Amino acid sequence: MAETVELTAEKREGRGTRLAERLRKQGKVPAVVYGHKQETLSVSVSHELLLAAVRQGARVLDIKVNGAVEKAQIKELQWDYLGKDVLHVDLKRVSADERIEVEVRIQLKGIAPGAAGGAGVLDQPLHVLRIECLAIAVPDFIPVNIGELQLEQAIHVKDLKFPEGVVAVGDPDAIVVHVTAVKAEATPAGEVLPGGSEPEVITRTGKKGEEEGEEK
Numbered sequence: 001m002a003e004t005v006e007l008t009a010e011k012r013e014g015r016g017t018r019l020a021e022r023l024r025k026q027g028k029v030p031a032v033v034y035g036h037k038q039e040t041l042s043v044s045v046s047h048e049l050l051l052a053a054v055r056q057g058a059r060v061l062d063i064k065v066n067g068a069v070e071k072a073q074i075k076e077l078q079w080d081y082l083g084k085d086v087l088h089v090d091l092k093r094v095s096a097d098e099r100i101e102v103e104v105r106i107q108l109k110g111i112a113p114g115a116a117g118g119a120g121v122l123d124q125p126l127h128v129l130r131i132e133c134l135a136i137a138v139p140d141f142i143p144v145n146i147g148e149l150q151l152e153q154a155i156h157v158k159d160l161k162f163p164e165g166v167v168a169v170g171d172p173d174a175i176v177v178h179v180t181a182v183k184a185e186a187t188p189a190g191e192v193l194p195g196g197s198e199p200e201v202i203t204r205t206g207k208k209g210e211e212e213g214e215e216k
Contacts, residue, residue, distance in 0.1 A: 004136075005053040006062040006069065009033065009043035020088070029086050033063060033072055035093035041065060050086060059102045059138045063091060071135060073100055094135040101169055102138055103128045106176060110147030114179035120151040124177045129157070133166040144176055154178030 009031065012023070020030045028044040043065060053061060054077065063072045072091035080087055094100055105128050115122040129142055142162065144155060158172035 004060075004062055005049070005056075005058045006064060007045045007049055007053070008064045009041075009045050011065065012042050012044050015042070024085075024087070029089055031089045031091055033065070033070075033091045033093065035072075036095075038093065045089070047086060050089065054086070057105075057140045059104075060094060060100075060135050061091065071096060073102070073135065096134075096136045098135045099132055100135050100138075101130060101132050103130050104139055105129075105141045107141040107143050108177060109143050109145045112146045112149040112177075112179050114149055114151035114153060118182065120179040120181055122146070122149075122177065122179055126157075126174060126176045129160075129176075130169040131162070131166050132169050133163075137163070137165055139163055139166060146177060149177070149179055151179050151181060 010028075012019070012030065023030055023044050024047070027047050029047045029050055031043050031045050032040055033043060034040040043063075045063075054074070058074070060071055060073050062069050071094050073094045074089060075092045076090040077086055078088040079085065106124070106126055108124065112120075112122050114120040131139075131142070133139070142160060144160060146155065149155065155176045155178070156172065157168050157170065157174045157176060160168065160176065162168065
């Protein structure tokens with residue numbers, strides 16, 4: 001599990017694009033904290049610390065507001081058009097013993113024998129998986145061992161092994177990773193296959209075998 005990250009949040013007054021831009025110039029990110037039938041708070045947090053927490057896989061943060069600390073799940077991140085900077089974050093209050101739904105990345109372990117030697121191609125349709133778990137027990141990733149995956153075999157969501165208390169949400173038959181056969185490339189129309197005969201040459205006379213310019 002990712003280490004618990006604590007962010008200090010400062011209350012902010014007012015709304016609007018200009019205020020948000022001013023906060024971002026100060027290295028802060030506008031945010032809202034809501035949930036548990038409590039007051040929705042408009043706050044700002046450090047962009048640097050938030051970005052570091054997101055990159056290390058944090059899903060739940062300890063938010064400190066006016067000296068009080070409460071846990072909050074990162075529900076939504078708004079990124080800039082380059083996907084580099086966070087423009088806004090929604091934080092939902094959670095309890096330590098509360099079960100939440102989050103998305104975690106899938107990490108492949110090992111080398112698939114079926115893809116060795118060029119006989120097959122390893123394909124991974126699922127790169128993230130939605131799970132349900134305790135708010136304080138969100139795994140960094142879900143490991144998937146592909147060390148015995150042969151040609152034309154697949155690993156489904158229902159085949160995965162999860163940490164205690166973690167369950168998958170969604171289609172259990174969804175394919176996580178599989179090895180498919182390499183498809184032979186079709187020969188383009190008009191291309192001469194290796195070893196094939198040369199095409200007959202038609203002269204300007206339109207007759208086969210006559211030299212160009214040959215008298216009749």
